[in-house]
Amino acid sequence: MSHHALARKILDLVGGKENVNSVFHCITRLRFKLKDESKAKTDELKNLDGVVTVRQSGGQYQVVIGNHVPEVYKEVAAIGGFSTKQSQDVNEEEDKGNFLSRFIDLISGIFTPILGVLVAAGMIKGFTALFIALGWLTNTGGTYQILNATGDALFYFLPVILGYTAMKKFGGTPFLGIVIGSALVYPALSTVTAGEPLYTLFAGTLFESPVFIEFLGIPVILMTYSSSVVPIIIASFFAAKVERGFAKVVPSVVKTFLVPTLTLLVVVPFTFILIGPIATWASNMVGAGTVWVYDLSPIIAGVLLGAFWQVFVIFGLHWGLVPVAINNMMTLGADPILAGIFAASFAQTGAVLGVWMKTRNQKLKTLSAPAFISGLFGVTEPAIYGITLPKKKPFVMSCIAAGIGGGIIGFFGTKTYIMGGLGVFGFPSYIHPEEGMNTAFWGIIVAVIVASILGFVLTYFFGGVNKEETPLEKTNSTAKKGVTIDSPLKGQIVPLSEVSDKVFATGAMGKGIAVLPTEGRVVAPASGVVTTLFKTKHAIGLTSDEGVDILMHVGIDTVQLDGKHFTAHIKQGDRVNAGDLLVEFDIEKIKEEGYEVVTPVIITNHSNFAGLEVTKVKAVNANDPLINIKASEDTPVEVSENNLADVRV
Known part of the structure; x- marks a missing residue:
């Protein structure tokens, strides 16, 4: 598609x-x-x-x-x-849901739009640090200066970027957020602190702050807002409210320029005077508190973070930790949270490799290969949702391996210094800016190796890969005995090669036969699960208990009828027995619409079997033997109108 x-x-x-x-x-x-x-x-x-x-x-x-x-x-x-x-559509719904749901939606809405470029900038910073550590570059050369500027620009001007996304999320004008963020990192204000302060506020407390400038006689506590996160988010929330307030009272004829003017005149000074200092102090306390809790037992913290990270990702709860981790990097220079979960993606990848090597299911093997490759680069959703979570035990084994990897990371005290790349591109994020590849860096290498091997070994030997197949996997395994598929319709036999649709006639969809129906009823040709029922009801996919995938396509181009003249008696996912009514259709009305009713019956996974033979009779009733499927260990069976029924399993 x-x-x-x-x-x-x-x-x-x-x-x-x-x-x-x-x-x-x-x-x-x-x-x-x-x-x-x-x-x-x-x-x-x-x-x-x-x-x-x-x-x-x-x-x-x-x-x-x-x-x-x-x-x-x-x-x-x-x-x-x-x-x-307009983003105010989102704002209308923001009061719905519990606090956790609203918080996660808020954070993901602000950070997700910049996630790709955030990772890109982090990768450039990480590899630049790697090149310095390996001696390939010097921090005085022009190449380093340009690479460093490329990677560092987004992080330095993060308030500008977040001003845009936060204002959009809160329902305000995004460019107002850009201006507010730009004011916070305006370079001229940083030079003001070079002189003597006018006076000091909160002397003798944790919040002691020198005052260098005033705004309309009000003291302004200047902070370093470059690379900050919390102040601009709070300021954007306030700005969106203020903008909507002015928009209600300012006349339409001057609203275009007067609303943003008044909004900026209120919000920017208020941010410097109150929002910025309070938010910065709060950010520092959150960072210090997080590290304090982590330092109580880095090993236990690493085990818990590693083991449950993939569960958090499934439910979207990881967004609650991401801003804390970013805040730690910006306020403290390093973060232990993202370090603790780094091995989780490799544990998941190891588990997928275990499934790939162990499974006897060909389709699962095929799915495992791209999921494994994606996992190496940190994208584990295909692995989780397509492979390990449906199997259950492999997912549990990957969580165990990730927990052990997280414990090793905690033992070595590894921290991440930048919001860097995913998967194999993430290693440079753990290079210490001053010490280079220290013991903590090699600790992350050890943790990843251990988590990957454990994910593979635990899944291969204890993952129940072949013992606990899901219904999907059962339906795609190869039948071990010969199977006879009954006719789903009453009518005249038509060789598949004579069907007017070339996709069917050439066998592109699979091998089989066609029936020109004389009765508008489709019944189950075998016992199994309805794996596909098109919205238009003209095509039904059924997988038999023996693993045969059967497609019944009523008519040619009848998809264009959009379900007209068709009545479904089952829904996708239903279990049926051979002979159960699946779909009814009106033969005459379909013909009046100008469509053929000849119905191909296709075995779409015929390549899983040793052979396929169709009946030689000219006409069949529903539930008469139609197609014989031979497994590899079967002895060839001559199929004729007299003996086809005798080979039924």
């Missing part, structure tokens, strides 16, 4: 663009804020080709896409017109 088609289908299944308040994306997920989540067709979305899974957490409806989510997001935004949608 193309990105455009996938985006259109996703929008339809979440209840249409009219059900969407806002949508943005992170590295692997589309994050919708829906007006009514009950209107979304979650089961259909989960089974949509191109969607890994769906999560509902933190007040968000999250559609996990994978690495190509930016392309899908662009199409979603274009189709729904969300790129020009």
Whole structure:
């Protein structure tokens, strides 16, 4: 499916663009804020080709896409017109949900838009530090200066960037946020503190502060706001409220320029006088408190962070820790939280490798390869949702391995110094700015190796990879005995090669046969699970208990009828027995619409078996033997109209 088609289908299944308040994306997920989540067709979305899974957490409806989510997001935004949608739509819904949901939604909404460039800047800083540590560059050379400026610019001007995203999230004008953030890092103010202070506030307390300037006679405590996080977020929240207040009272004829003028004249001084100092003190206390708690027992803290990080990610709760970690790096110069969870992605990747090496299921092997590669680069959603979580035990084994890796990291006292890359690109983030590759850095290497090996070993030997197959895996395993598939319809036999649709006629969809129905009923050709039921009801996918994937496609191009003249008696995911009624359709009305009713019956996973033979009769009743599937250990069976029924399992 193309990105455009996938985006259109996703929008339809979440209840249409009219059900969407806002949508943005992170590295692997589309994050919708829906007006009514009950209107979304979650089961259909989960089974949509191109969607890994769906999560509902933190007040968000999250559609996990994978690495190509930016392309899908662009199409979603274009189709729904969300790129020009005003953010106050989100603000109208902000009072819904509990405090935790609102907080996570707030933080993710502010930080997710810059996550990609934040990681990029961190990677450049990290590799620059690596090149210095290896002696490939000197910190006085021009190459270093430019690379350092490239990587450091975003972090230095972080209040400017967050001013934009925070104002957008709070429903204000984003460019006002940029101006407020720019004022906080305005270079001329930093030179004011070079002279003697006018006087000192709060002398003899923890908050003792020299005063160098005043605003209208009010003392201003100058702080260093470059690389800060909390002050600009609070200032943006206040600015959005102030802007809306002025917008209500300022006449329309001068509103365009007078509202932003008044907003800036109120918010910027107030931020310097009150918001900035209080927020900075609070940030420092949060950072110091976090480190104090961590230092009580770094090993236990590392074990808990590592073991539960992937669980936090599944429910979106990790956003509650991300701003704390960023704040620690900006206020204290280092953070132990992101260090403690670094081994988790490698433990997950090791578990996927264990599944890949152990499973006898060919489809699971195929899925494991790209999930393993993505995991190496820190993108673990395909591994979690596609491989380990459905299997359950491999996910648990990866959490155990991640916990042990986190404990090792805590033992070595490893900390991260920049918001750097993911996966293998993250190692430079742990190089000490002054000491280089010290013992703590090598500790993260040891932790990753141990977590990866443990994830693999625990999953391979104790993950129950082949013992506890999920229904999906069972349906894709190869049958060990010959299987006969019955006819799902009553009618005349038509060789597949004579079907007018070349996709079916050439065998591109799989091998099989077609039936020209004389009765508008489709019954189950075997006992199993309905794995696919198209919204248009014209095509049904069923996987038998023996692992045979059967596609029954009623008519040619009948998808264009959009379900008209079709009645489904089952839904996707239902278990059925051979002979159960699946779908009814009106043969005459479909013909009147100008469509053929010839129905291909295809074995889509025929390559899993040794052979496939079709009946030689000219006409069949529903439940008559139609196709014989031979497993590799079967003796070839001559199929004729007389003996086909005799080979049924």
